[in-house]
Amino acid sequence: MTLVSGSQARLPYGLLRRSARYALVVALVAVFAAFSAAAPSFLTVANLQSILVNNFTLLAIVSIAMTFAVAAGGIDLSVGTAIDFSSFTFVSLVLAGQPVPLAALVGIGGGALVGLFNAALISGIGISPFLATLGTLFIGRSAQQILTNGGNPVYLPPAGIPESFRFLGRGVVAGVPVPLIVAALVIAVAALVLTRSRFGRVVLATGVEANVVRYSGIALKAHIAVTYLLVSVIAAVAGLVLTSTVTVYIPSSGNAFLLNAIGATFIGTTLSPHGRPNIAGTVLGVLLLSIVSNGLLLTGLNFYWQQVGTGLLIFAVLAISFANRKAVARA
Numbered sequence: 581m582t583l584v585s586g587s588q589a590r591l592p593y594g595l596l597r598r599s600a601r602y603a604l605v606v607a608l609v610a611v612f613a614a615f616s617a618a619a620p621s622f623l624t625v626a627n628l629q630s631i632l633v634n635n636f637t638l639l640a641i642v643s644i645a646m647t648f649a650v651a652a653g654g655i656d657l658s659v660g661t662a663i664d665f666s667s668f669t670f671v672s673l674v675l676a677g678q679p680v681p682l683a684a685l686v687g688i689g690g691g692a693l694v695g696l697f698n699a700a701l702i703s704g705i706g707i708s709p710f711l712a713t714l715g716t717l718f719i720g721r722s723a724q725q726i727l728t729n730g731g732n733p734v735y736l737p738p739a740g741i742p743e744s745f746r747f748l749g750r751g752v753v754a755g756v757p758v759p760l761i762v763a764a765l766v767i768a769v770a771a772l773v774l775t776r777s778r779f780g781r782v783v784l785a786t787g788v789e790a791n792v793v794r795y796s797g798i799a800l801k802a803h804i805a806v807t808y809l810l811v812s813v814i815a816a817v818a819g820l821v822l823t824s825t826v827t828v829y830i831p832s833s834g835n836a837f838l839l840n841a842i843g844a845t846f847i848g849t850t851l852s853p854h855g856r857p858n859i860a861g862t863v864l865g866v867l868l869l870s871i872v873s874n875g876l877l878l879t880g881l882n883f884y885w886q887q888v889g890t891g892l893l894i895f896a897v898l899a900i901s902f903a904n905r906k907a908v909a910r911a
Contacts, residue, residue: 615875635870637763642837643844644770645814651857653787654709661720662812663834666691666819671829680744691816699805724831734829749824771859
């Protein structure tokens with residue numbers, strides 16, 4: 581029988597550990613290279629900017645919100661409702677002639693109401709996050725139908741749109757689109773909160789072992805309530821950017837981001853050595869989905885097959901990462 585030295589035995593383990601952690605990065609590089617070869621227009625400056633502004637920005641903000649919910653050991657199926665309530669409030673106040681800054685602030689408050697409702701259900705009554713936010717999703721959808729007389733869009737007349745309103749969705753600062761700046765600020769602040777603050781450490785600990793947090797004397801219910809409020813506030817920011825970009829409120833349009841936000845968050849867990857939600861991983865997950873969405877569109881693939889391709893990619897990244905982690909555990 582051949583004996584293997586200690587340094588040689590450690591090498592496969594180290595390779596396995598790195599491959600488990602960086603499956604997302606490898607996938608990101610692979611799809612970028614594949615679409616660069618398959619679609620000549622993919623690498624143009626205009627298209628890369630389109631990926632960041634049109635595909636990445638809003639999904640990144642919503643996915644950051646979802647990351648907090650998943651990091652706390654739960655999920656929020658009502659992020660789209662928070663987006664919609666923020667958008668509806670924002671548009672309604674601008675139509676009523678209110679100053680844009682005030683309308684935006686109240687719009688965030690409209691989205692925050694969704695988080696307060698979730699917090700009451702989860703921390704107050706004790707309903708599971710999945711069921712509580714699913715109920716909020718259904719209630720929010722019905723409420724929007726009622727508020728808009730059956731789901732009619734609320735348009736802003738082109739002649740009556742304030743310049744400050746346009747600036748949030750289409751403005752440029754030093755050559756950088758304002759929506760991208762907003763997304764970058766949300767990402768930076770979220771990273772600091774989740775990794776550098778006491779609140780963030782409690783959120784992460786809650787997701788790992790809630791009972792330990794409870795028995796440590798920490799007000800667990802209060803932290804969970806604040807977490808779901810924060811999730812809705814972040815999603816409400818996406819609602820403001822969305823509304824100022826398209827200059828219209830469409831009922832239940834925020835739900836279009838839900839599944840991709842969940843996918844990006846869980847793809848992002850593969851970047852963590854312990855499989856935990858993290859901001860950097862979520863951002864890379866959003867970037868991966870954005871590139872795939874844009875690349876499949878440029879290749880002319882049918883929309884429905886685009887969804888199949890995206891789903892298969894999510895499954896592949898997660899499956900490879902989880903398989904490698906099992907191999908690491910055995911090693």
